Amino acid sequence: MCFLFMLVAHQESWAQGGSRVIQFSGVILGEDSVSGVPGVHVYVPKAGRGTTSNVYGYFSMPALVGDSVVISAIGFEKQHFIVPGNKGENFTAIIELVTDTTYLPPIEILPYPTEELFKQAVLALKLPDAEDYRKMEEVLRADILMRMMQGAPMDASENYRYYSNQQFLAMTDKFQPRSNPLLNPFAWAQFIKSLKKDRK
Known part of the structure; x- marks a missing residue:
């Protein structure tokens, strides 16, 4: 079979001017120049013959001198x-193959299909009135938030800090014996700072 193929190729070479x-x-390698690319098509379009690279990127085929061989693969x-x-x-x-990168144009996704529907939705939007703002400010007063913060239990970070201390x-x-906190100026500064915070 191989002999017959070589004979046909030999006759074809003489038909093409004695090539x-x-x-x-x-x-066939990828852009990293290390790993082989499998499944790459290596063929001669004019002669209609070719082969495909194996899992290691290797290929082998008979060709005529001067043939224009096309190497193509999806993504390259x-x-x-x-x-x-x-x-x-x-x-x-x-x-070495070069990756064929295709950049798609950006697509802007809007919640409304048309500009007219967007205008209608904006006009129909109900904003909070003055009464709602007053209730919100009453609930979010600084003194109420401060009392809520002081009464809240310690979270995980504070528990970890307390345990580490x-x-x-x-x-x-x-x-060594523990120093007397009454003689520690830093302790007094922290105590005075806490008193000022409580007065606020």
Whole structure:
């Protein structure tokens, strides 16, 4: 079968002006130049023959010297390769494909299909009146929010901070006596600051 194929290729070469038949092989790589690209079509459009790269990106096919070989794959730019005639009976090439990136135009999604419906929705929009604003300001008064904050229990962050402080004090008491807070100026400053905050 292989002999018959080579015989047909030989006759075809003489029909095309005596072009020499060589074995064209190669590896097709992606843009990273490391991993092979499988399923790449390598073919000669004029002659109607070709092959496909395997899982490692390798391919091999008989070709005529001067053939224009097309390398195409989904997601990559199509490339053209001319088979040289000064490389002997076997020629091996390393082909790197370039990713074919298509940029789509931006699409603006609106909640209303037409401008007229948007205008109608804006005109029909019911805004809160003065009574609603008064109730909202009454509920969100600063003194009410302050009392709510002071009466709220500690959250996870405050519990962790309190536990860390207690653990630090326990380690300090283990190696030396605890200092008297009445003689600590920083403690007095914190106490006075808390009194001023309570008056507000």
